[in-house]
Amino acid sequence: MAVGARSGHDEPEDRPGASAHSGSAGAAEDGTAASGTESGGGASVAGAAKKKNPRPFWKELPLLIGVALILALLIKTFLVQAFSIPSDSMQNTLQRGDRVLVDKLTPWFGSEPERGEVVVFHDPGGWLEDTQAPEPNAVQKFLSFIGLMPSAEEKDLIKRVIAIGGDTVECKKGGPVKVNGKSLDDKSFIFEGNSACDDQPFGPIKVPKGRIWVMGDHRQNSLDSRYHQNLPGGGTVSNDEVVGRAIVIAWPVSRWATLPIPKTFDQPGINAAAAAAAPGAIGLAGAVPLVLWRRRRRTATVGAVRNDA
Numbered sequence: 001m002a003v004g005a006r007s008g009h010d011e012p013e014d015r016p017g018a019s020a021h022s023g024s025a026g027a028a029e030d031g032t033a034a035s036g037t038e039s040g041g042g043a044s045v046a047g048a049a050k051k052k053n054p055r056p057f058w059k060e061l062p063l064l065i066g067v068a069l070i071l072a073l074l075i076k077t078f079l080v081q082a083f084s085i086p087s088d089s090m091q092n093t094l095q096r097g098d099r100v101l102v103d104k105l106t107p108w109f110g111s112e113p114e115r116g117e118v119v120v121f122h123d124p125g126g127w128l129e130d131t132q133a134p135e136p137n138a139v140q141k142f143l144s145f146i147g148l149m150p151s152a153e154e155k156d157l158i159k160r161v162i163a164i165g166g167d168t169v170e171c172k173k174g175g176p177v178k179v180n181g182k183s184l185d186d187k188s189f190i191f192e193g194n195s196a197c198d199d200q201p202f203g204p205i206k207v208p209k210g211r212i213w214v215m216g217d218h219r220q221n222s223l224d225s226r227y228h229q230n231l232p233g234g235g236t237v238s239n240d241e242v243v244g245r246a247i248v249i250a251w252p253v254s255r256w257a258t259l260p261i262p263k264t265f266d267q268p269g270i271n272a273a274a275a276a277a278a279p280g281a282i283g284l285a286g287a288v289p290l291v292l293w294r295r296r297r298r299t300a301t302v303g304a305v306r307n308d309a
Contacts, residue, residue, distance in 0.1 A: 079105050081243070082250065083120050083156065089216035089223070090158060091191050093118065093259070099251035100158070100259070102244040112239050113161045113212050115179065116265035118246040121214075123155040124238065126231050127223070158246060159214035159224050160189070163207045165239075170203025171196055177215070178203075180271070185264040191218040200226040202235075211236035 085098040094100065102120050113119050163169035163179050176183040176196045186196060199220050207213050213236055216222025225235035249257045 091218040093217045100246040101248050101250045103247050104244040116261035117161045118259050120158045120243040122241045128155045161212050162215050163213040165209040167207045168204050169213050173198050173201045182270045189262050194219040202226045210239050
């Protein structure tokens with residue numbers, strides 16, 4: 001019965017003269033079958049290991065969301081952040097409701113604001129005293145925290161850098177803005193029909209090191225550095241208050257555009273610090289060889305006198 005069961009044949013259990021043979025044959029067949037079953041089972045297990053069922057998408061979703069939120073938070077903190085334009089002070093360069101992306105990376109490497117850049121900066125103190133920020137809901141707070149929406153609670157401003165530390169800036173009624181004695185051609189970026197500063201002339205003002213002088217492109221609708229000269233800093237903003245440079249209008253799509261530096265800020269001679277340093281540098285470069293030549297000559301003369309002695 002055991003042999004028949006193993007071999008799979010319905011033969012009599014007591015077949016004459018064939019017990020031993022049948023037993024050995026059955027054992028052989030049984031061994032073959034067993035080994036076949038065993039190897040087949042091993043292959044099946046290996047195949048099952050290779051063909052492991054993927055995890056359902058709904059199980060992966062929380063992990064994907066978590067990674068996305070962490071990346072968004074890192075990008076907001078170290079790379080770029082979105083800001084909303086709340087007023088008309090930068091027209092026509094920026095319109096109320098525009099969303100701009102601000103570069104926060106380069107300041108980490110020691111980059112400082114430059115003339116002509118559009119920058120976002122924290123309220124230096126007293127600039128937005130009478131401005132009431134709208135109360136955000138929970139969703140807006142969360143999206144602001146991860147950088148997908150600008151913060152409604154922070155008091156930030158956006159203006160154009162006109163002068164940097166060490167510059168002298170001024171503007172007389174009916175005249176242009178001057179930086180280090182050079183007139184700015186601002187017609188390419190100030191609001192059409194505006195004057196350079198007729199509503200609030202100023203200067204000349206020496207901008208302290210590590211600070212900037214800022215103005216809005218809509219000059220007659222911008223409470224900028226000109227209007228805060230009575231505050232600490234004399235209307236200037238510390239570089240430490242600057243969040244970063246606005247590099248692109250990201251929303252709405254119809255207004256997508258970069259925010260380059262106008263060419264007037266690159267005109268020759270506007271960099272007073274470099275111009276003032278140039279004569280000194282040239283003089284030093286010319287003096288060094290002369291001093292070395294005289295020293296060599298004196299050494300040679302002293303040596304000749306000693307030899308004669």
